[in-house]
Amino acid sequence: MTSSDQQVDSNLSQENGLAIINSKAPFSSNYGKDALDVALIFGSFEQKVSLFFQGDGVYQLIANQDASLVSIKDYLKTFSAFEFYDIEDIYVCQQSLVNRQLDEAFHINDVQVLASVEFGKALNRHQHVLRF
Amino acid sequence: MKTLAVVVTTPPYSHLTITALTYVETALAAGIKVIGVFFYQDGAMHANENISIASDEYQAIAHWQRLNQQYQLPLHICITAAEMRGIACDSIDNEQINQAFTVSGLGELVELTTKATRLVQF
Numbered sequence: 001m002t003s004s005d006q007q008v009d010s011n012l013s014q015e016n017g018l019a020i021i022n023s024k025a026p027f028s029s030n031y032g033k034d035a036l037d038v039a040l041i042f043g044s045f046e047q048k049v050s051l052f053f054q055g056d057g058v059y060q061l062i063a064n065q066d067a068s069l070v071s072i073k074d075y076l077k078t079f080s081a082f083e084f085y086d087i088e089d090i091y092v093c094q095q096s097l098v099n100r101q102l103d104e105a106f107h108i109n110d111v112q113v114l115a116s117v118e119f120g121k122a123l124n125r126h127q128h129v130l131r132f
Numbered sequence: 133m134k135t136l137a138v139v140v141t142t143p144p145y146s147h148l149t150i151t152a153l154t155y156v157e158t159a160l161a162a163g164i165k166v167i168g169v170f171f172y173q174d175g176a177m178h179a180n181e182n183i184s185i186a187s188d189e190y191q192a193i194a195h196w197q198r199l200n201q202q203y204q205l206p207l208h209i210c211i212t213a214a215e216m217r218g219i220a221c222d223s224i225d226n227e228q229i230n231q232a233f234t235v236s237g238l239g240e241l242v243e244l245t246t247k248a249t250r251l252v253q254f
Contacts, residue, residue: 018245018251034172034173034213037212038172038241041237041238041239041241041242042242042245045239045242047242128245128250128251129251129253130139130253
């Protein structure tokens, strides 16, 4: 890689700010809500933030779930507010969906389903990564 | 100048916290500018003055305090995470809160992230 390539790459990662990886199922722990809080704060400070869903984290995107059945406040409903926070880059790992025999039926729009390599590349375009 | 910010999500009794401490101290000793440590999720428990860990075990809280004093390392706890873990954050001279820690919000995490060249999570 030449120094000018590195310069281009580092500019790219600057542009993309923070990536948040969601790797946990939605209702067995507070991780999903903790990640959501971070995402919304970054959005409200007008900082770029992208969301990645991988492993059991993909369950956070699946449509027609009812958290009230297990007496949990449904933080997943807040996902529909992403556009108001300018959170537009939402990626889900295709292999994680396949492994869990889940359809690409999500409760929010504009989710990008990416193969593992592409998922990794998208992640790599960010300067910072937090994982929940 | 390259700067480092660290996020700690593990509780004071977690062995993973030892890794975080070793990492931060090594960075500081190497002259790297660590602009702050943000304690989120179970990490917020570090600021609880009432935590008592057996004296023959690793004293994570005492080590954070030492780094805070020795290097003026800013230690921020997330108020929401702290309050849901029983640490009342309502007054400044609060005896429940270890004085080495500053009560902050997630906005501080945004601040640290935008200022840091690199952000590392434990």
